Amino acid sequence: xxxxxxxxxxxxxxxxxxxxxxxxxxxTAQNVVRAALYLVLTLAxxxxxxxxxxxxxxxxxQVLVYVGAVVVLLLFGIMLTRAPIGSTPDLDxxxxxxxxxxxxxxxxxxxxxxxxxxxAEAPALVSSAPSAGSIEAIGRSLVTDWVVPFExxxxxxxxxxxxxLAMARKG
Amino acid sequence: MRLISILLLSTALFxxxxxGVLVRRNAVLILMSIELMLxxxxxxxxxxxxxxxDTAFVxxxxxxxxxxxxxxxxxxxxxxxxxAIYRNRASIAVDELDSxxx
Numbered sequence: 582x583x584x585x586x587x588x589x590x591x592x593x594x595x596x597x598x599x600x601x602x603x604x605x606x607x608x609t610a611q612n613v614v615r616a617a618l619y620l621v622l623t624l625a626x627x628x629x630x631x632x633x634x635x636x637x638x639x640x641x642x643q644v645l646v647y648v649g650a651v652v653v654l655l656l657f658g659i660m661l662t663r664a665p666i667g668s669t670p671d672l673d674x675x676x677x678x679x680x681x682x683x684x685x686x687x688x689x690x691x692x693x694x695x696x697x698x699x700x701a702e703a704p705a706l707v708s709s710a711p712s713a714g715s716i717e718a719i720g721r722s723l724v725t726d727w728v729v730p731f732e733x734x735x736x737x738x739x740x741x742x743x744x745x746l747a748m749a750r751k752g
Numbered sequence: 753m754r755l756i757s758i759l760l761l762s763t764a765l766f767x768x769x770x771x772g773v774l775v776r777r778n779a780v781l782i783l784m785s786i787e788l789m790l791x792x793x794x795x796x797x798x799x800x801x802x803x804x805x806d807t808a809f810v811x812x813x814x815x816x817x818x819x820x821x822x823x824x825x826x827x828x829x830x831x832x833x834x835x836a837i838y839r840n841r842a843s844i845a846v847d848e849l850d851s852x853x854x
Contacts, residue, residue, distance in 0.1 A: 590753050601764060617784065627795060647823070673777065681770070684770055706754070706802050723817075737822070
């Protein structure tokens with residue numbers, strides 16, 4: 582393997598490790614605020630993975646929207662619902678742990694098996710060629726090919742704004 | 753780097769999200785696990801987009817942007833619902849909200 586491919590593999594391994602570690606700590610942390618911060622770690626590592634795969638615009642949008650807005654919203658939700666600060670022992674439904682683990686394992690087994698059957702021999706990702714004008718191409722496709730979903734998402738955002746206001750105000 | 757590593761990473765993250773949704777009691781923590789699952793879908797999309805660089809990369813990125821937008825919308829509405837529930841019941845532990853059970 583060339584030096585660049587080795588470097589890609591090593592960086593991908595590090596990023597994947599951080600993603601999986603952050604994800605596992607989100608669902609097993611006994612402290613609500615720490616779970617939110619591990620979510621930040623996972624989302625930021627995903628943005629790094631997008632940069633590795635040369636999808637820089639999606640990486641920046643991920644940091645802006647996911648880390649910058651969604652996690653802040655979740656932290657506000659934690660604050661406004663008086664979640665217990667500090668370590669609390671009863672954040673998990675303990676009888677469900679085994680079944681939850683089994684469900685996750687079965688899902689991973691089935692989907693992983695199907696993916697392995699079809700894509701195990703797929704060649705290595707050739708992400709060495711820089712894509713010319715990729716952000717321009719995304720912008721152009723959003724207002725030509727995907728204009729209907731684009732406008733629909735705008736209406737969805739408006740509806741969500743009005744709905745959240747109507748639901749969460751006093752009285 | 754092979755395509756299958758990215759796909760297995762996304763599947764593993766999705767399974768971790770499934771575990772979180774099933775096991776957690778706090779509604780905000782369940783929302784966090786749902787965000788993990790949507791993130792896994794995005795990783796899958798961008799992975800396939802990078803694999804099919806010449807034909808589908810732009811479409812994959814546009815699709816991922818829509819997933820991020822819808823995830824943000826759903827998190828906002830979810831928090832509004834949770835706050836409204838907390839205002840009425842003083843608890844957001846989902847196993848205590850069982851007034852509509854049989």
